[in-house]
Amino acid sequence: MIFEWQAQPWKNWTRLRERLPHAILLQSGEGLGEFEFAQACAQSLLCEDPRPGERPCGACRACDWFSLGNHPDFRLIVPESMAPEPGEEGAEPAKKKSEQIRIEQVRELADFLAVGTHRAGLRVILVYPAEAMNANTQNALLKNLEEPPPATVFLLVTTQPERLLATVRSRCLRFALPFPPPEPVLRWLKEQGLEHPEATLAGAGGAPLAALKAAGTDPDRLVFIESLGNPGFDPIALAETVLRVPLWDLAGWLQRWTYDLLLARVAGRVRYSLNHEEVISDMARHCDPADIAAYLRRLAQARALARHPLNAKLFVEDLLLQYQRLVARP
Structure with missing residues (x-):
């Protein structure tokens, strides 16, 4: 999903695709729609019939797979606490889920990276939030960043780049997702039914999704x-x-x-x-x-x-x- 206030960053993304690096560090403030933007970037790389502006079509087989969360050439690495919940609704969790990305999740990429792509296109790994990796996990990922397999793109998304190892940051091309101007954000918040969007947006530090969450x-x-x-x-x-x-x-x-x-x-x-x-x-x-x-x-x-x-x-x-x-x- 690409929000209205992300039009310019998306143009920057389409220009970046002309010489696509193997690893991109998407830096953003929290609550700007950074995860949704990164997902749209990943989907656009896998889409088989992109629309003008390199936007994913949403209708091809690759987009269908992506929306269902089972595209064979895509891996999403998130903390256990953010992963989709299997099983019955309302089931009590056995224990509090980890808010860190575990080193085993990174090591499990080995099999994924060892085989060719299923659709003869790119293979995409999205890591969010990248700062949820501790030093050992980052070092495990670093091996893949230093010797990237062919036709593979890593998308690391962070709101705290200072918590990433310098060696990890140096292997990635940095892509900024800046705070948006207030006009399109306030317009969007009003469309969502907020009664006091200006005060709510101010309370969320100018972050639209944080404002929407706070207004709930x-x-x-x-x-x-x-x-x-x-x-x-x-x-x-x-x-x-x-x-x-x-x-x-x-x-x-x-x-x-x-x-x-x-x-x-x-x-x-x-x-x-x-x-x-x-x-x-x-x-x-x-x-x-x-x-x-x-x-x-x-x-x-x-x-x-x-x-x-x-x-x-x-x-x-x-x-x-x-x-x-x-x-x-x-």
Whole structure:
């Protein structure tokens, strides 16, 4: 799927295809439709009857296979937590699914790469998010990037390129998916039925899909944000309430709220939480800017660890206890 605001990046993609490299690192902000764009890129490479602008036709056998998730010349490598759920709906998972890409997933590519393509065309491997690979997994993938099989394209998608090994980055051609201008995004959000698209988009940091997600009936996010505006909230109880929310999302919500605290303290305005500007401005008056900045640095470190195995409850409790100390009134 190619979103309206991705028209220019898609033109850049079609130009790139004229001299297609064997490995591409698609760098994007989170919530810009980076996964959907990468999927469209992969499908366009496999499509047997592309439309003008190299868009996949959606009707050929290759596109049918791709849409069903069983194209023989395509592999999608994602964390277990993002993989399609087999079995019956509503079945209880036996354990929490990993948010990392395992080294076994990369090693399993050996058989896929050892044989020729089924349709006498390209073979495509899409890795998302690439930063979900630890160093060992990245090194396992590096062997394929250094000695790529013929007619093979690797698409690595990341919102945190700094977490990839320099050797991995150096083997890929970088392709940027920038933040879009607000006009097409606001138009799209209105088409999705959002009542307050400007405020919602601001709260999501300008990321359209993150804005759409935030506007949904997400009670966890609503409870979390409202609690942050109350210095007397119970950190332990709140951590228990939002335990099922991905740690990456929680840390991001805290980051944006805390950034607005700092901005309100030093500049008298907010950027993300437009609907809570009065509450944030009042809280910011009681905070030391240096302490807010220090907590923001702590959040950046925490978010970098959010996709790694850890004790989720202790992780959230620690962040919330630190936040409560930050906003405590004398």
